[in-house]
Amino acid sequence: MKLDFADRLIKNIMRYNELERETLPPNLSKQSLIEHLLSKTEESARILADNNAIMHDLLRPILKNTKEMPADLADELFGLAQKLFSLQLSLDLGLSLEIYEALIDYATERNDIDRKIKNHYGAGICYSQLHERMKYLGNHSLMKIGLEHFLAGAKYKKEYFQIENKETRMYINRCLGNVYMMYLTGSFSDNLEELICNFKKVHAEALEFWTSEEVIKLDPDFPWDAFIANAHQNMTIWISAMRTQPENERDMDLAAKVYDSYTFLSKHDPTSHINRFWPAVRTKYTGIGVAWCAAKISHNEALQGYREILESFDDDDYSEDGSYVNLFVTAATLQHLKFSKVCVDKESKVIIQKMLAYCKNVPSGLNKTMFYRHLSNIVKYFSTSLNHNDYLDIILDFTIYNHLVTYVHSIMVRELSQIIAGHFMKTEPEHFIGLLESKNVKEVLNAKANILDAISLAALCHDLGKIFYVDTVSLSSRGLYHFEFDIIKEHTNAATLFKPDDAKIRLITDAIGGHHFWHDRINGYGSQVCESRLGHGFVVDIISIADSIDAATDPIGRGFSQTKSLQAVLDEIQAGAGTRYNPIIAEALKDFDPIKSLENCLLTRREKLYFEAYKHIRQ
Numbered sequence: 250m251k252l253d254f255a256d257r258l259i260k261n262i263m264r265y266n267e268l269e270r271e272t273l274p275p276n277l278s279k280q281s282l283i284e285h286l287l288s289k290t291e292e293s294a295r296i297l298a299d300n301n302a303i304m305h306d307l308l309r310p311i312l313k314n315t316k317e318m319p320a321d322l323a324d325e326l327f328g329l330a331q332k333l334f335s336l337q338l339s340l341d342l343g344l345s346l347e348i349y350e351a352l353i354d355y356a357t358e359r360n361d362i363d364r365k366i367k368n369h370y371g372a373g374i375c376y377s378q379l380h381e382r383m384k385y386l387g388n389h390s391l392m393k394i395g396l397e398h399f400l401a402g403a404k405y406k407k408e409y410f411q412i413e414n415k416e417t418r419m420y421i422n423r424c425l426g427n428v429y430m431m432y433l434t435g436s437f438s439d440n441l442e443e444l445i446c447n448f449k450k451v452h453a454e455a456l457e458f459w460t461s462e463e464v465i466k467l468d469p470d471f472p473w474d475a476f477i478a479n480a481h482q483n484m485t486i487w488i489s490a491m492r493t494q495p496e497n498e499r500d501m502d503l504a505a506k507v508y509d510s511y512t513f514l515s516k517h518d519p520t521s522h523i524n525r526f527w528p529a530v531r532t533k534y535t536g537i538g539v540a541w542c543a544a545k546i547s548h549n550e551a552l553q554g555y556r557e558i559l560e561s562f563d564d565d566d567y568s569e570d571g572s573y574v575n576l577f578v579t580a581a582t583l584q585h586l587k588f589s590k591v592c593v594d595k596e597s598k599v600i601i602q603k604m605l606a607y608c609k610n611v612p613s614g615l616n617k618t619m620f621y622r623h624l625s626n627i628v629k630y631f632s633t634s635l636n637h638n639d640y641l642d643i644i645l646d647f648t649i650y651n652h653l654v655t656y657v658h659s660i661m662v663r664e665l666s667q668i669i670a671g672h673f674m675k676t677e678p679e680h681f682i683g684l685l686e687s688k689n690v691k692e693v694l695n696a697k698a699n700i701l702d703a704i705s706l707a708a709l710c711h712d713l714g715k716i717f718y719v720d721t722v723s724l725s726s727r728g729l730y731h732f733e734f735d736i737i738k739e740h741t742n743a744a745t746l747f748k749p750d751d752a753k754i755r756l757i758t759d760a761i762g763g764h765h766f767w768h769d770r771i772n773g774y775g776s777q778v779c780e781s782r783l784g785h786g787f788v789v790d791i792i793s794i795a796d797s798i799d800a801a802t803d804p805i806g807r808g809f810s811q812t813k814s815l816q817a818v819l820d821e822i823q824a825g826a827g828t829r830y831n832p833i834i835a836e837a838l839k840d841f842d843p844i845k846s847l848e849n850c851l852l853t854r855r856e857k858l859y860f861e862a863y864k865h866i867r868q
Contacts, residue, residue, distance in 0.1 A: 252325050254307045258300060259332060262341060265296045265726035279860040286805045286859065293726075300727040304344075312351035316358060323355055323364065330371060343730045346375040363417045366402045370420045373398035373427060379732065391732060396431045399424045406458055410467065422471050425455050530570045533558060534578055548588060555582040559600065564607055575607045654806035655715050657858045658799055659708075664854060665795035666708035668846045670701060670788070672837060680833070683784035685752045703753050707760035708792045714743025714761060741765055741775035756785060763789040764796055767829045790831035794822060794838075797830075802851055805859060815848055 268289050330348035333341045349372040356365035376395025402424030429451040541551040562574045586597050673680050678693045684700045687693045744758035762776035770777050804812040826835035
């Protein structure tokens with residue numbers, strides 16, 4: 250039996266991503282650009298519909314009937330899951346995961362240990378990769394499920410010497426290596442001491458198994474394949490970051506254990522060993538981290554090592570090696586600069602500006618999964634070390650250069666919010682009492698320009714959190730799984746990355762956290778707006794309505810949803826007044842003047858914005 254649809258599915262996925270990541274042709278007129286974008290969106294919509302039909306009508310019926318599945322079909326499905334995983338595109342990890350979990354059921358029904366172990370490993374890796382999209386915003390639910398899969402595979406080390414298939418034994422080793430890594434990096438407990446204690450236990454068990462004479466004799470090339478080396482490297486990164494927190498310097502024993510296991514298992518200097526798997530820059534970077542973790546070099550020596558990599562590297566290198574320098578090394582350098590006892594703000598800003606220049610020129614066709622995965626580390630540094638005007642400008646720049654649609658949407662929501670807020674400033678300014686510390690209508694009117702500016706900035710920043718997932722979930726060539734929608738929801742938690750150190754920032758964080766929370770403050774998702782800050786809730790309700798209007802009416806950049814007319818959206822707002830939408834704002838939108846202004850903005854402004862952003866990118 251053949252999966253006749255598999256090639257079509259893969260072809261669709263790859264074409265969808267080509268469309269989404271394309272470098273726009275130069276020297277287009279505004280009309281040509283809009284026609285090009287509309288054509289791309291229409292093709293994307295066709296692919297999305299076809300992939301959804303493949304999944305619903307062809308793939309899922311097979312996955313639901315594992316009892317009748319022949320072995321050759323199970324093998325084909327496993328091959329499809331691996332191919333989907335290897336693409337690392339459009340969060341097709343989720344589709345791989347659906348296949349792996351169905352094959353686990355298949356293997357369990359037949360007591361097929363070989364097939365069961367390798368599918369547990371595949372599912373664990375998928376969950377681990379998906380977790381990378383969520384962990385920086387504090388969500389570790391997927392990591393816990395991934396750990397369960399790795400534990401299920403690792404438990405077969407008891408039958409290791411009875412398993413004839415060497416590939417299966419390799420998967421057992423890889424599961425075991427990921428267990429100890431995930432225990433610590435997964436941050437399953439707020440109690441650091443408990444976390445470290447659990448890690449040391451599983452690390453010791455893994456090391457005892459790997460170094461036993463029986464395992465070495467049977468599989469002398471295990472466990473030091475690239476996967477286990479990568480697990481050790483990730484541990485090194487985590488411990489290095491942990492040691493830059495002064496209160497954790499005491500955990501030298503933990504650092505020494507990781508360093509010693511490198512040395513013991515590889516029989517020589519660990520950084521020389523990992524050079525078998527990785528390019529020179531990645532090896533050098535990891536070597537600094539390993540030495541710093543184990544206190545073989547001082548903090549200043551580590552910092553100087555990172556500086557030398559940054560200073561000597563070609564900023565125009567967009568290879569995997571170049572990404573390591575401009576992501577991993579940049580994040581590590583900033584972390585160590587923050588740890589320094591001297592003032593390093595100037596140096597930090599120079600490094601950040603170099604990073605921004607790099608991002609501006611990253612080819613749009615490049616797979617930027619790793620880029621977004623580690624960018625949040627750098628953004629965290631922005632929010633804790635720079636003036637808010639500096640880091641907001643930087644993050645907005647990241648957005649325009651990495652996702653045109655999100656950038657245009659943010660500007661459109663700002664302008665639609667200005668129209669609605671301007672109407673209420675003229676007619677009912679009392680709704681803004683409390684903004685920028687105003688205490689009454691007179692103070693609101695005296696601060697009118699500043700208040701409207703603050704509302705505009707909050708509206709512009711409402712989707713800043715999308716930068717953490719925009720290159721994955723929002724580019725999906727199929728319908729989303731529930732956990733993928735959970736990742737989308739995480740963009741509202743980006744508010745936690747910013748210090749609400751003044752009134753403008755508090756309004757921005759409320760807009761980021763609350764724009765998907767319904768007016769009734771019961772339904773929707775995100776964080777509730779602090780009602781004690783009068784005016785904030787009303788502004789967030791304005792931004793929420795502006796967000797809905799633009800998202801539903803954009804035919805240019807949103808191939809994943811059905812475009813609606815403004816009147817259809819306004820009818821939905823009226824229907825949801827009092828629950829999803831603020832009834833006062835909904836009532837005002839019945840008025841001819843606000844509707845006319847909104848309509849003019851949608852008809853004339855959106856196309857101009859796409860063209861202006863296009864010219865900016867193609868300069």
